Amino acid sequence: MLLHLVSLIPLCAALVPSGPWDAFNYAPASKIVKPVSVRSISGTVQGAQGLVQNSKAQATFSGNSSYVVLDWGKEVGGILSLTINSATPSSQFSLSFTESAEFINPDASDDSCVVSPFQNSDGVQSFRAPLTKGLLTQTIGQQRGGFRFLTIVSNSKDSLTISNITLALTFMPHWDDLRAYPGYFFAPDPGFHDVNFLTKLWYAGAYTVQMNTIDSHQARQQPCPAGGGWANNASGGPVDGPILVDGAKRDRNIWPGDCGISTHTEFVALNDLEPTKNALTVMFSTQDPTTGALQYSGPPINAHGSDTYISWSLIGTHNYFLYTGDLAFVKTVWANYTLALSFLESQVDETGLADVPTAFENDWGRDGGAGHNSAFNALLYRTLITAADLATHLGQTSLASAYLANATSIKAAYNAILWDASAGLFRDNDDPESIHPQDGNSLAVLFNLTTSDAQNKAISKGLTQFWTDIGPLSPELNDTIIPFVGGFEVQAHFIAGEGERAIDLLEREWGYMLYTNLSVQSTLLEGFTKNGSLGYRAAAGYDFDHTYTSHAHGWATGPTPALSFYVLGIQVTSVQGATWSIAPVLSGLPSAEGGISTGLGFFGVKWTATSKSLTIDIQTPEGTQGVVTLPGSGPITVNKKIQPTASNSVELKGGNFTISRSL
Numbered sequence: 288m289l290l291h292l293v294s295l296i297p298l299c300a301a302l303v304p305s306g307p308w309d310a311f312n313y314a315p316a317s318k319i320v321k322p323v324s325v326r327s328i329s330g331t332v333q334g335a336q337g338l339v340q341n342s343k344a345q346a347t348f349s350g351n352s353s354y355v356v357l358d359w360g361k362e363v364g365g366i367l368s369l370t371i372n373s374a375t376p377s378s379q380f381s382l383s384f385t386e387s388a389e390f391i392n393p394d395a396s397d398d399s400c401v402v403s404p405f406q407n408s409d410g411v412q413s414f415r416a417p418l419t420k421g422l423l424t425q426t427i428g429q430q431r432g433g434f435r436f437l438t439i440v441s442n443s444k445d446s447l448t449i450s451n452i453t454l455a456l457t458f459m460p461h462w463d464d465l466r467a468y469p470g471y472f473f474a475p476d477p478g479f480h481d482v483n484f485l486t487k488l489w490y491a492g493a494y495t496v497q498m499n500t501i502d503s504h505q506a507r508q509q510p511c512p513a514g515g516g517w518a519n520n521a522s523g524g525p526v527d528g529p530i531l532v533d534g535a536k537r538d539r540n541i542w543p544g545d546c547g548i549s550t551h552t553e554f555v556a557l558n559d560l561e562p563t564k565n566a567l568t569v570m571f572s573t574q575d576p577t578t579g580a581l582q583y584s585g586p587p588i589n590a591h592g593s594d595t596y597i598s599w600s601l602i603g604t605h606n607y608f609l610y611t612g613d614l615a616f617v618k619t620v621w622a623n624y625t626l627a628l629s630f631l632e633s634q635v636d637e638t639g640l641a642d643v644p645t646a647f648e649n650d651w652g653r654d655g656g657a658g659h660n661s662a663f664n665a666l667l668y669r670t671l672i673t674a675a676d677l678a679t680h681l682g683q684t685s686l687a688s689a690y691l692a693n694a695t696s697i698k699a700a701y702n703a704i705l706w707d708a709s710a711g712l713f714r715d716n717d718d719p720e721s722i723h724p725q726d727g728n729s730l731a732v733l734f735n736l737t738t739s740d741a742q743n744k745a746i747s748k749g750l751t752q753f754w755t756d757i758g759p760l761s762p763e764l765n766d767t768i769i770p771f772v773g774g775f776e777v778q779a780h781f782i783a784g785e786g787e788r789a790i791d792l793l794e795r796e797w798g799y800m801l802y803t804n805l806s807v808q809s810t811l812l813e814g815f816t817k818n819g820s821l822g823y824r825a826a827a828g829y830d831f832d833h834t835y836t837s838h839a840h841g842w843a844t845g846p847t848p849a850l851s852f853y854v855l856g857i858q859v860t861s862v863q864g865a866t867w868s869i870a871p872v873l874s875g876l877p878s879a880e881g882g883i884s885t886g887l888g889f890f891g892v893k894w895t896a897t898s899k900s901l902t903i904d905i906q907t908p909e910g911t912q913g914v915v916t917l918p919g920s921g922p923i924t925v926n927k928k929i930q931p932t933a934s935n936s937v938e939l940k941g942g943n944f945t946i947s948r949s950l
Contacts, residue, residue: 308473313494314465322357345450348441361809364432365456368424375445381411384434386838393440397834399537400511428520433535469558472881492847493556495810498535499841507539509587524569531562534837541585543599549841551848558884571623579630593649598666605673612862639700653763661727669734711745722762732779747783758796774845781853786874810839867913902947911941919948
């Protein structure tokens with residue numbers, strides 16, 4: 288029975304209320320920002336503190352190699368300006384940038400363009416004598432996409448006086464107010480050293496994705512400028528407008544796997560799917576018309592050879608449609624979509640699983656992606672399930688049935704061939720000696736390739752064998768803690784009903800990256816190593832260049848949608864939330880509050896748990912309907928009225944309700 292009650296309180300005029308969560312929003316209030324502090328001074332710099340106090344205060348550098356390090360307090364990115372107030376004919380200076388305080392260096396920026404074991408490929412931006420007095424502004428290409436620390440160095444014995452240092456932010460170019468989130472989250476974590484950790488983490492993920500949203504004409508040049516340096520004025524593909532890329536500093540390029548997490552973050556925090564739509568448009572433009580294969584990444588990098596990333600493009604198309612209802616876009620790319628899916632399906636052999644060719648085994652950086660790889664087969668299963676839904680919306684019911692039948696076959700083979708009952712985990716391949724991967728197992732739970740709740744719980748428990756104090760050590764790549772896959776694992780624990788384990792993982796892995804002095808402490812790391820160093824993939828493509836690691840990487844933002852989808856429990860189950868599910872996983876927390884928005888309106892949840900009972904207030908748009916599922920025992924009460932249901936769920940129509948149950 289669907290209940291449709293008159294709202295108890297008026298719907299909010301402003302969809303997201305103000306509250307204590309606002310203090311944790313990292314997005315700047317203005318698109319012109321200044322440094323907030325002087326971190327250090329070397330040599331003779333008079334008036335350095337004035338550079339962070341007001342636009343007219345001047346600082347004078349005297350002597351070659353004198354420098355000041357300015358701190359923006361958080362990750363930022365954009366076009367820098369400063370005023371040259373006085374200079375001799377011989378005065379000159381340079382700028383160096385870094386995300387991590389570990390790499391502050393008057394002679395080099397952290398690397399954003401080319402990996403180098405010497406960690407100096409980006410160098411500095413130099414302004415040679417003679418200097419011109421007045422306002423100096425970087426070009427678009429000279430902009431630094433992501434940094435926290437700026438070092439200004441005098442490169443002459445002659446004095447130089449400057450003032451008015453500002454940064455014009457270039458991320459989220461289509462938003463005027465960077466703080467105007469249509470989603471929010473707030474939950475105390477009394478078991479952690481910072482009770483506000485979960486709230487900070489949710490907003491760090493949101494801000495990371497904002498920084499990963501750039502103008503399509505401000506990608507990273509590839510190849511990089513001859514002789515070193517960087518240039519961020521390349522085309523990110525044949526579109527105009529914002530695109531969702533992998534990182535702020537680098538690569539500033541569309542990678543569909545990264546979007547497999549960052550699109551969900553974009554949705555729950557920002558409800559702005561235009562960057563995802565543009566990114567998908569770019570990826571479909573890369574299709575090989577003969578084979579149907581899509582590229583591994585967009586331009587200018589234009590990487591080839593990844594079945595998993597082709598799947599992510601196709602899954603991303605469904606995510607975009609689910610969140611926006613934009614069927615017109617699906618129709619536009621449908622011929623490309625089905626051709627790409629045919630390419631992937633052609634790799635399914637007599638085993639019922641896809642046999643990934645070596646030429647298409649690339650993934651997030653892992654080893655062993657060829658053959659009957661678990662991660663790709665999980666992704667292919669999800670691709671077919673979502674393809675069937677898209678085909679149904681397009682009226683192609685026979686095609687939808689075929690996709691579902693093929694998905695069913697893959698699921699059966701996945702369990703028959705890859706399941707290792709003795710370990711309680713899936714193998715990575717059909718070799719009995721194969722590893723038990725973090726990605727293939729996490730994705731199996733997330734995408735419903737498992738066959739029982741008991742199997743989900745076994746996988747959840749089995750994955751903990753890889754844990755360290757600062758996160759899981761991925762079996763797929765030596766000495767790697769990979770937040771991309773960690774984001775899927777977090778969701779797998781929630782789905783398995785192991786919410787406290789999921790929170791434990793968040794505290795270990797993301798707790799480390801958000802609080803370590805090596806990080807920018809505002810956006811989220813691409814990856815790190817077992818000992819906590821920034822040498823992510825040092826021996827696997829990054830040439831031991833620790834400065835190359837990105838500190839604002841969208842694929843690390845999995846906790847943001849996970850906290851909304853599972854701790855709040857809000858999930859849209861059909862287009863834009865016409866139908867929805869609210870099923871909070873309490874996870875040992877005392878309370879949580881937040882919401883998301885779609886084109887249909889606002890979906891809000893506020894719950895409080897005691898040792899005896901759970902009370903939850905929900906707000907959903909009129910005209911929608913959904914199911915609320917609560918833990919506990921005994922009857923469910925809706926607006927003080929006991930419901931005639933023997934299950935853990937109650938069906939409701941859109942509106943405002945207070946629901947309670949004994950725990």
